[in-house]
Amino acid sequence: MPLPFLTADRAFDTSDTSTTDGDVALAFDDHDEWRRPYRPGPWRVAAAALLLLLASFVLMASLIVAFAGALPGAGLCFGLALLVIAAALRLLRMGTWVSRHGVRRTGFFSTSTVEWRQVTALRTVQQPVRWLGLPRTVQGQALTLVRGGGEPLPLLTDHNADFLSRVEAFDRAADVVEAWGARYGPAAQPVAAPGQ
Template identity: 60%
Template sequence: MPLTFLTADRAFDESVDADDIDLRRHDENRWRRPYRVGPWRVGIAAVLLLLASYLLFAAVLVGLAGAVAGTVTAAVTAAAVIALALRSLRMGAWVSAHGLRHVSLLTTRTLPWHRLTLVRTVQQPVRWLGLPRTVQGQALVVSSDAGKQLGPLLTDHNADFLGRPGSFNRAADAVEGWAARHGAEHG
């Protein structure tokens, strides 16, 4: 079973310069991530899936011992951990002709391109791997037509770009390019 949400579109391949990409030849109505999933995010998901395998094994052992309530608890906990791992892999920014989608752990926010007034990269304090600790870094910020800034869409210190500054720059350029092409007024 192919896991399409793990791979970036071929148009966003890291070996291709963002200025040389002809995105019109791709289906612009399909939601796509303009970058590859980072190694930190994949590692976190792998550890969660390992934990889920231990929980499922525990559910089998508890089930063989005859404790139905313990089996159900372990199985439900394993299913929740698997769902958490898969959701963590889907986190990030997604683009299509319809708009910009920001997927976080618990929420998904989609804004049409015509409602975005500003998509740009700024220097500011950013969270390191999503933890409370902040460091100076770059963030791709988005402002809507309602006048509010929607927080950083991408940062160079999140689980996708930590230790990969070139990847952050290509992803930010790709999102800014989509915004300019699809109606963000100031990009």
């Protein structure tokens, strides 16, 4: 069963060095489809795998409870297993996604989408960042999105579950998101002639 949210598109692989970075970043056909421009990191995949392992034990417990004749308890265990599976899948979907329409930051509980025409700048800055999404902060790099009159929105950090101890992967992902911004941002939009 293919899980498209688990892997990045082949266009985001950088094994082909015959093209420029911008060409690699925009190399696939359908720019309307939302895509994550990097592979999920090992910390994120490991956490999701542990959650799915826990869900399998809870499902087994629900089966044992059902065979014992306690159907309400079995239903409760089954519902808990479904919640754990949903949490694991949501954890795998977390991250930054790009398309022709804009950039989307998917968190565990919320998703925010910013259209490219609202983006005034995308820049990598040194700042305190959260370590693996926990309250503890460390000095690191973040790719931030600046909207007109708005507070900077961090899209990627080099200490989150996707890029911890993977500096090259963070740099590559930041370059790809910046290439999308350069392609579809306000600077790339044609200016309408007066009277049109």
